[in-house]
Each structure stands twice: as structure tokens, then as C-alpha cells.
Amino acid sequence: MEGYDKKEGYSRNKHEEIFSNAVRAGKRTYFFDVKATKKNDYYLTITESKKRYDKEGNFSFEKHKIFLYKEDFDKFSEGLISAIDFIKNSNLEEQAEPMKLEQNESADIIEGLETETFSNVEFEDLAE
DSSP states (O other), rough: TTTTTTTTTTTOOTTSSEEEEEETTTTTEEEEEEEEETTEEEEEEEEEEEEEEEETTTTEEEEEEEEGGGGGHHHHHHHHHHHHHHHHHHHHHHHSSSSOOOOHHHHHHHHHHHHHOOOOOOOHHOOO
């Protein structure tokens, strides 16, 4: 089995990782990495990394990765911008128009809240 231990004839493409940018956002880190194929064609990987703890207090990183190729850049960016614009516009409309209730409706809602119990749900809980 000569050559397998040293991987003779194997040369790593030194241009494989061209550019990298890490963005920390709360409990998550997003990595934007530009890489090259063997034919030196560029593509983008987007990685979401979250630190997770087990019951013993040990941690590991949970990662999710998207590969985005040049031929999909335009459609992907249009979809992303469209979704972001929708969210921004929806939130602005909600903030701009405060909820209007009659005085007796407000009292009924407050009275109902006092008898209900709510659990603390975090965004990460919804993903699983």
C-alpha cells in the first residue's frame, strides 16, 4: 500500500479558500466563505454556528451550511432582499399603527392575562 500514508500525487489547491468573513450575532456566528473549485470557479458557503451545552456542561458547535453557486447569486439575493424587505415593512407597519382598543376591551384583555400562565419560549426552541 505504498503512497497511501503520504498521499503521494495529492496536491491541495492553495486557492481553495479565497475570502472569509465572520459575523457575530448574539449566540450565533455566521461565516461567509468564498472558495474555489478544482477548476478555480468561485462559490460561497454560508455557515451558521451555535454553541450548544449538554447536561454535563460540555459544549460543542452545531453548524448548518449552505453552498451558493455563481449561477444562483441573482435569484438568491432577490429572494433574500424580498424577504428582508417584507419583514422590515411588516414591523414598521406594526410599530407605526398602535393597537386601538376601547377602554372596556383593554380591561378585559388585562383581566384575562392575569389568569393565564405563559411559558418562556426562546427562538432556538422553535427550530427543533
